[in-house]
Amino acid sequence: MAQINRCDTISQRCCYCDQKLQLPAARYTQQALICPRCNSKLEDGNSWSLSRLTVLAISILILAPIAFWQPLISIHLLGSQIDANVFTGVKLMSQQGSPLTAAIVAFCAIAAPLFLPLSILYLSLGSRIGMNLRPILLVLGRLKEWVMLDVYLVGLGVAAIKLQDYATIFIGNGLIAFICITILSLLMLIHLDLERLWSRFYPQASHGVENNALICRACDYTAPPNQRGVCQRCHRPLHAREPASMQKSCAALIAAMVLLFPANLLPISIVYLNGQRMEDTIYSGVVSLIQSGNWPIALIVFIASIFVPFLKIIVMIILLISIRINSALDPILRMKLLRFVSWIGRWSMLDLFVIALMMTLINRDQLMSFTLGPAAFYFGVAVILTIIAVEWLDSRLIWDTYAKRTTTK
Numbered sequence: 078m079a080q081i082n083r084c085d086t087i088s089q090r091c092c093y094c095d096q097k098l099q100l101p102a103a104r105y106t107q108q109a110l111i112c113p114r115c116n117s118k119l120e121d122g123n124s125w126s127l128s129r130l131t132v133l134a135i136s137i138l139i140l141a142p143i144a145f146w147q148p149l150i151s152i153h154l155l156g157s158q159i160d161a162n163v164f165t166g167v168k169l170m171s172q173q174g175s176p177l178t179a180a181i182v183a184f185c186a187i188a189a190p191l192f193l194p195l196s197i198l199y200l201s202l203g204s205r206i207g208m209n210l211r212p213i214l215l216v217l218g219r220l221k222e223w224v225m226l227d228v229y230l231v232g233l234g235v236a237a238i239k240l241q242d243y244a245t246i247f248i249g250n251g252l253i254a255f256i257c258i259t260i261l262s263l264l265m266l267i268h269l270d271l272e273r274l275w276s277r278f279y280p281q282a283s284h285g286v287e288n289n290a291l292i293c294r295a296c297d298y299t300a301p302p303n304q305r306g307v308c309q310r311c312h313r314p315l316h317a318r319e320p321a322s323m324q325k326s327c328a329a330l331i332a333a334m335v336l337l338f339p340a341n342l343l344p345i346s347i348v349y350l351n352g353q354r355m356e357d358t359i360y361s362g363v364v365s366l367i368q369s370g371n372w373p374i375a376l377i378v379f380i381a382s383i384f385v386p387f388l389k390i391i392v393m394i395i396l397l398i399s400i401r402i403n404s405a406l407d408p409i410l411r412m413k414l415l416r417f418v419s420w421i422g423r424w425s426m427l428d429l430f431v432i433a434l435m436m437t438l439i440n441r442d443q444l445m446s447f448t449l450g451p452a453a454f455y456f457g458v459a460v461i462l463t464i465i466a467v468e469w470l471d472s473r474l475i476w477d478t479y480a481k482r483t484t485t486k
């Protein structure tokens with residue numbers, strides 16, 4: 078491999094605002110790289126080597142069976158002990174007629190967290206035997222939001238506190254393993270530097286930012302598209318701006334807004350106690366938590382399930398309108414809002430995880446049982462749609478309209 082001089086620079090464009098940048102070629106240092114125009118972090122500056130990430134991945138995979146199959150918490154209810162783990166929650170949800178809601182929980186709490194270490198192992202082994210690593214690198218770039226072990230862990234705490242009124246709670250064998258894989262996955266996501274892996278497996282010459290060079294939003298490589306109009310490094314279609322980004326984002330947002338009505342008006346959980354049926358919507362669930370004195374938990378559930386989805390929709394509407402009308406709103410503020418909604422969105426899944434755990438634990442047929450209501454599905458899909466709406470919005474449009482405005486002045 079060619080020796081890189083410490084003073085050399087690489088010409089690149091910022092994938093958030095399209096600014097031309099000169100980045101140091103010897104860039105895998107412990108220093109973060111921030112775009113001077115939009116203040117977005119281009120590189121965290123704390124990247125770990127693939128071998129270190131592989132060690133983390135192996136540790137996660139060894140702990141995963143204990144964390145997912147062993148009980149996380151157990152309760153003594155009506156004379157018998159019931160255990161809850163991630164798998165039983167998903168299984169019960171699908172058996173009780175909500176396979177789609179179960180699939181949402183399974184994807185965020187099992188599939189995505191397992192895909193992360195498995196893909197690191199694939200990269201580590203595949204690079205030695207010359208396999209195609211592009212699809213894995215591309216999926217890894219999109220995976221961050223969907224690994225929701227930390228959200229699940231908070232959900233476990235919420236479920237445990239909610240259940241205190243009904244039963245005695247014990248810590249299960251799997252809990253320590255679950256906390257460990259949550260911490261290891263977070264470490265992996267923080268220290269995983271995809272740009273470093275891309276340039277290691279698919280090194281490309283620097284093209285400079287002149288002559289129709291575009292930044293690829295999938296792999297962050299700046300170069301002109303090849304004859305087929307695709308990125309030279311990751312082979313994804315390359316566009317100056319994502320086609321129909323506003324329309325797609327808007328459509329996902331409208332669908333999410335429509336779904337939030339049944340999600341909030343229909344019951345999200347149903348409790349049968351001594352033959353009596355009690356239904357709770359998201360809002361009445363929060364109110365009953367306040368009434369029982371659990372106001373910190375009520376606040377967490379309120380923020381995650383009511384405040385965040387609505388805030389996200391309002392912020393996205395403001396951003397979309399600001400682009401549409403060439404607003405003068407500070408683009409750096411708009412970028413901050415976009416980063417904020419993309420960071421906070423996943424926490425809305427909390428309530429679904431709490432319901433999955435409660436279903437497993439309170440399941441005594443006639444005497445007492447807890448099941449999910451029709452709102453759970455609408456709520457899950459609405460949260461996913463808001464995450465997708467943020468993903469689909471090409472943030473470079475914010476800067477285009479801003480530039481248009483400043484040049485016409």
Ligand SMILES: [Zn+2]
Pocket residue numbers: 091092093094095096112113114115116117
């Ligand atoms: Zn930028």
Ligand SMILES: [Zn+2]
Pocket residue numbers: 293294295296297298308309310311312313
């Ligand atoms: Zn690319």
